[in-house]
Amino acid sequence: xxxxxxxxxxxxxxxxxxxxxxxxxxxxxxxxxxxxxxxxxxxxxxxxxxxxxxxxxxxxxxxxxxxxxxxxxxxxxxxxxxxxxxxxxxxxxxxxxxxxxxxxxxxxxxxxxxxxxxxxxxxxxxxxxxxxxxxxxxxxxxxxxxxxxxxxxxxxxxxxxxxxxxxxxxxxxxxxxxxxxxxxxxxxxxxxxxxxxxxxxxxxxxxxxxxxxxxxxxxxxxxxxxxxxxxxxxxxxxxxxxxxxxxxxxxxxxxxxxxxxxxxxxxxxxxxxxxxxxxxxxxxxxxxxxxxxxxxxxxxxxxxxxxxxxxxxxxxxxxxxxxxxxxxxxxxxxxxxxxxxxxxxxxxxxxxxxxxxxxxxxxxxxxxxxxxxxxxxxxxxxxxxxxxxxxxxxxxxxxxxxxxxxxxxxxxxxxxxxxxxxxxxxxxxxxxxxxxxxxxxxxxxxxxxxxxxxxxxxxxxxxxxxxxxxxxxxxxxxxxxxxxxxxxxxxxxxxxxxxxxxxxxxxxxxxxxxxxxxxxxxxxxxxxxxxxxxxxxxxxxxxxxxxxxxxx
Amino acid sequence: xxxxxxxxxxxxxxxxxxxxxxxxxxxxxxxxxxxxxxxxxxxxxxxxxxxxxxxxxxxxxxxxxxxxxxxxxxxxxxxxxxxxxxxxxxxxxxxxxxxxxxxxxxxxxxxxxxxxxxxxxxxxxxxxxxxxxxxxxxxxxxxxxxxxxxxxxxxxxxxxxxxxxxxxxxxxxxxxxxxxxxxxxxxxxxxxxxxxxxxxxxxxxxxxxxxxxxxxxxxxxxxxxxxxxxxxxxxxxxxxxxxxxxxxxxxxxxxxxxxxxxxxxxxxxxxxxxxxxxxxx
Numbered sequence: 001x002x003x004x005x006x007x008x009x010x011x012x013x014x015x016x017x018x019x020x021x022x023x024x025x026x027x028x029x030x031x032x033x034x035x036x037x038x039x040x041x042x043x044x045x046x047x048x049x050x051x052x053x054x055x056x057x058x059x060x061x062x063x064x065x066x067x068x069x070x071x072x073x074x075x076x077x078x079x080x081x082x083x084x085x086x087x088x089x090x091x092x093x094x095x096x097x098x099x100x101x102x103x104x105x106x107x108x109x110x111x112x113x114x115x116x117x118x119x120x121x122x123x124x125x126x127x128x129x130x131x132x133x134x135x136x137x138x139x140x141x142x143x144x145x146x147x148x149x150x151x152x153x154x155x156x157x158x159x160x161x162x163x164x165x166x167x168x169x170x171x172x173x174x175x176x177x178x179x180x181x182x183x184x185x186x187x188x189x190x191x192x193x194x195x196x197x198x199x200x201x202x203x204x205x206x207x208x209x210x211x212x213x214x215x216x217x218x219x220x221x222x223x224x225x226x227x228x229x230x231x232x233x234x235x236x237x238x239x240x241x242x243x244x245x246x247x248x249x250x251x252x253x254x255x256x257x258x259x260x261x262x263x264x265x266x267x268x269x270x271x272x273x274x275x276x277x278x279x280x281x282x283x284x285x286x287x288x289x290x291x292x293x294x295x296x297x298x299x300x301x302x303x304x305x306x307x308x309x310x311x312x313x314x315x316x317x318x319x320x321x322x323x324x325x326x327x328x329x330x331x332x333x334x335x336x337x338x339x340x341x342x343x344x345x346x347x348x349x350x351x352x353x354x355x356x357x358x359x360x361x362x363x364x365x366x367x368x369x370x371x372x373x374x375x376x377x378x379x380x381x382x383x384x385x386x387x388x389x390x391x392x393x394x395x396x397x398x399x400x401x402x403x404x405x406x407x408x409x410x411x412x413x414x415x416x417x418x419x420x421x422x423x424x425x426x427x428x429x430x431x432x433x434x435x436x437x438x439x440x441x442x443x444x445x446x447x448x449x450x451x452x453x454x455x456x457x458x459x460x461x462x463x464x465x466x467x468x469x470x471x472x473x474x475x476x477x478x479x480x481x482x483x484x485x486x487x488x489x490x491x492x493x494x495x496x497x498x499x500x501x502x503x504x505x506x507x508x509x510x511x512x513x514x515x516x517x518x519x520x521x522x523x524x525x526x527x528x529x530x531x532x533x534x535x536x537x538x539x540x541x542x543x544x545x546x547x548x549x550x551x552x
Numbered sequence: 553x554x555x556x557x558x559x560x561x562x563x564x565x566x567x568x569x570x571x572x573x574x575x576x577x578x579x580x581x582x583x584x585x586x587x588x589x590x591x592x593x594x595x596x597x598x599x600x601x602x603x604x605x606x607x608x609x610x611x612x613x614x615x616x617x618x619x620x621x622x623x624x625x626x627x628x629x630x631x632x633x634x635x636x637x638x639x640x641x642x643x644x645x646x647x648x649x650x651x652x653x654x655x656x657x658x659x660x661x662x663x664x665x666x667x668x669x670x671x672x673x674x675x676x677x678x679x680x681x682x683x684x685x686x687x688x689x690x691x692x693x694x695x696x697x698x699x700x701x702x703x704x705x706x707x708x709x710x711x712x713x714x715x716x717x718x719x720x721x722x723x724x725x726x727x728x729x730x731x732x733x734x735x736x737x738x739x740x741x742x743x744x745x746x747x748x749x750x751x752x753x754x755x756x757x758x759x760x761x762x763x764x765x766x767x768x769x770x771x772x773x774x775x776x777x778x779x780x781x782x783x784x785x786x787x788x789x790x791x792x793x794x795x796x797x798x799x800x801x802x803x804x805x806x807x808x809x810x811x812x813x814x815x816x817x818x819x820x821x822x823x824x825x826x827x828x829x830x831x832x833x
Binding site: 013026030349350387392479480507528 | 571645648666695726752756805812
């Protein structure tokens with residue numbers, strides 16, 4: 001009997017210990033995951049060119065202002081810069097500057113060479129499609145000078161017009177134009193025969209990962225069906241040996257099979273490309289421009305990229321393009337305005353209500369009703385507050401979507417938290433302090449204002465701080481009351497979004513999952529900071545409370 | 553000061569009035585029974601249907617599943633904190649649990665998308681977005697409430713209860729499940745009901761992982777739409793009767809919450825007059 005009880009105790013405690021430790025570990029992991037995921041991003045990038053970048057493709061360099069936050073550009077990006085696909089840097093490096101493509105006048109010999117590099121030579125079927133934004137400079141040196149003095153400028157020049165020593169100082173630097181750097185160009189694509197890229201029934205060749213590419217060129221993957229494509233044998237082709245393409249292919253680390261033709265000249269290249277074009281199931285490397293001029297499709301490639309997500313820049317910069325680029329500075333400020341406004345309304349009202357409930361109200365129906373009101377308000381879900389705020393503040397009172405409507409809604413929502421904690425704090429003030437003050441001839445109001453409330457201040461402050469934490473984390477009540485403008489608010493009626501709304505909208509509008517996590521991390525750090533501050537206040541309060549009792 | 557104190561009452565009254573004033577006109581278009589007990593939700597169709605039964609079922613399904621996970625686990629952790637672990641680690645764990653209670657729901661939603669839905673997809677198949685994922689997120693969100701309530705209700709019990717039971721020869725475990733937990737029962741139940749109210753009213757986290765299909769959930773892993781999700785999804789574009797139907801949905805949600813709060817108050821009142829009352833004395 002006794003043994004049975006002991007055994008069941010051991011089993012029960014074992015189960016409880018196990019469950020508890022498991023739960024606590026899981027909760028800890030959740031916290032860690034959220035914080036970590038915000039700091040680092042790791043996502044799959046999709047494109048048509050390999051990651052390998054060339055500094056001097058075909059003897060040319062792409063030069064940008066030294067202030068740009070970009071190290072490499074894909075061929076599509078480079079082509080787009082000179083054909084009016086981009087008008088600013090937002091989609092290139094996230095910057096706000098306007099784009100200024102600069103080129104040497106194609107009427108000159110240097111300029112004609114650049115034109116052939118960008119758009120393909122006439123023999124290969126290229127056709128110059130200069131965008132209207134492009135500014136033509138008479139010489140390479142002048143083009144470089146423009147780039148050095150314009151933050152948003154980019155130009156393509158022959159590599160020998162740039163002193164090779166460190167690769168970035170233009171020969172025109174004598175004129176004081178030092179601030180340029182070169183961009184690496186990613187232009188090595190994987191060309192596939194059109195038989196492979198076509199639909200087969202309802203299956204379609206999927207994106208190729210680095211691992212798939214390795215498999216295709218090492219002979220591990222023998223049939224396109226293994227990659228979701230048609231039932232065709234894989235026919236890997238090797239580029240002509242000794243040429244630029246073979247060199248690039250070597251650097252990309254995929255030239256496993258080797259054995260291309262020995263003719264690296266134009267004819268050998270044309271033969272190779274027509275091989276890709278004609279051979280069913282063929283796959284092989286090709287520069288993006290060559291493939292598109294020859295009419296050969298290129299495969300979609302994916303690779304995993306990772307890096308720092310939450311950088312100082314992210315916190316200090318204003319968001320652009322719905323938050324896709326830039327940072328969250330204006331949103332942090334909007335959140336701050338919202339919290340200050342909410343607290344300016346909720347704290348005095350909440351404390352006054354608590355003072356009335358504790359110091360003035362007699363026990364009875366009125367008090368019971370007031371308590372019931374506070375408790376009911378505390379239980380109402382935030383979405384209902386959101387609906388009410390939309391009906392009353394936005395619509396009936398006509399405040400519209402903005403800071404004021406949002407803050408008023410939040411005020412109602414967090415009022416019970418403040419009232420209840422202030423009530424507890426006021427109740428904890430010993431009677432003797434009130435009686436002492438009254439005995440000294442102070443009026444009741446003086447007693448409350450000078451003795452009771454100051455004595456209860458730490459408890460009141462804790463409640464206010466905790467309420468602040470709730471306001472910062474709220475989303476559902478704000479979406480239909482505060483609006484969603486991500487610019488800095490410029491008044492009480494200005495639509496604004498808070499950090500938590502930004503997290504939701506970044507996800508819901510499909511803008512950026514990584515940015516959503518980075519913002520969430522900032523949000524979590526803010527909320528945790530607020531809660532820790534509240535704990536600090538509690539512990540200092542209990543210390544001073546103990547001191548007070550010690551004196552008594 | 554009286555004005556400040558009565559603001560809460562005023563706010564509750566205003567919220568009630570506005571919810572009903574904006575929601576009730578819907579019943580000129582559909583009958584109450586059709587609204588509550590049919591499942592055809594096609595507010596923008598030529599012949600609009602405004603049945604929210606699937607969303608009511610969805611709300612209770614998700615909340616019920618969440619509580620089924622969170623209550624036993626949370627109570628176990630609460631017992632562990634109050635009775636089994638030493639003071640130092642209890643304090644650390646308590647602050648960690650409090651921190652988790654402060655994390656905003658939208659962040660839990662993100663976590664759900666990044667971790668729970670892929671896990672659910674791998675374990676149970678389907679899209680990963682559904683009642684189970686939503687319930688898992690809600691369970692994680694309700695856990696801190698249940699842990700804290702169990703822990704503090706157990707610690708509020710007078711020492712004599714435990715000592716008397718141990719002196720009679722009961723083991724520690726017998727004391728816990730035959731004496732302490734029953735004595736703290738009302739407090740724990742009230743906490744669970746409050747947690748349930750929170751869970752039913754939760755919007756963003758379930759919205760992000762629940763799938764949000766306006767149909768009756770097909771099994772535990774099926775896509776689900778709750779009352780809250782219904783409001784927030786359509787709110788951005790609804791007009792006319794459609795908008796009214798959303799306020800009516802809010803009205804139903806509001807009624808459920810008020811009912812739950814009432815039950816929680818009754819449970820608490822019972823705990824004041826029951827064994828727990830002895831603790832206060």
